[in-house]
Structure formats: structure tokens, C-alpha cells
Amino acid sequence: MKKSLISAIMVSALCGCQPDTPAQQTAAPTAQPPAPAAPVEADVAKAPVAPVPTADDPLALAKSYGCLVCHTIDKKTIGPAWKDVAAKYRGDKGAEARLMDKVAKGGSGVWGNVMMPPNPKPSEAERRKLVRFVLSLN
Secondary structure, eight states, rough: HHHHHHHHHHHHHHHHHHSSSHOOOOOSSOOOOOOOOHHHHHHHHHHHOOOOOTTTHHHHHHTTTTTTTTOOSOOOOSSSSHHHHHHTTOOTTTHHHHHHHHHHHHOOSSSSSSOOOOOOOHHHHHHHHOOOOOOOOO
């Protein structure tokens, strides 16, 4: 019982079964007959699953950890463009370790007064892959 209730809640949330606007909440129901009841578990099993990013694809990894919200490869947005980061640290042997630390702990002041929030979720290997990717850009 509990499992089917949770599954039903998940499916209704995913399907957007709630009206979007007050007008839709008071609108008359459509003349369509109700859909036949089907096992909720079957619907959930058919739902598409996003691929898990691997360290082989640094852009997918960056997207999965939210890096692309503030950064792009070649244009400054909220944070610096990654090409600018690569240019700034080119030839700096300690840059990789410092940037890996900055990804995990966050920081501010190097690129202006906007703080980079900490992102401790990526593993050390994932942070290394991301930082090496950024530093490899020309």
C-alpha cells in the first residue's frame, strides 16, 4: 500500500496533474473519458532515465554539477569564461590543486566580488577532470 501510494504521488508530480493557473482550476472538465487504470509501477518503469555523466565527458559532468549555470567556455556570465581561467593560470604548476580546492570550497575576489559557491559533491577524481578540462582550453 505504501509503495503504491508513493508511486502514485511521484507519477502525478511528474505528469503535472495539478492545474497551472486559477483559471484552469475552475475550468469545466473536458469531455474526454478517463484513461484506463494501469499499474503505476509500469508507468514509472517506462519513464526515460537520464544518462549518468561519466568522467570521460567533462561538459556533461560540469552540467550535472551545475557549473554551467555560472560559467561558459568562452563568455563571461556570472563567473569567468573558462578560456579566461585557462589563460590566467597557463604555466602555473600549482593551479590544478588550487582550482580543485576552489571547486570544493568556493571562493571570491579573484574574478570580482561575486562569490563562487562551494560544490563539495564532485569526487576528487571528478574535480580533477573538470579542472584539467578548463585548464586545457585555448
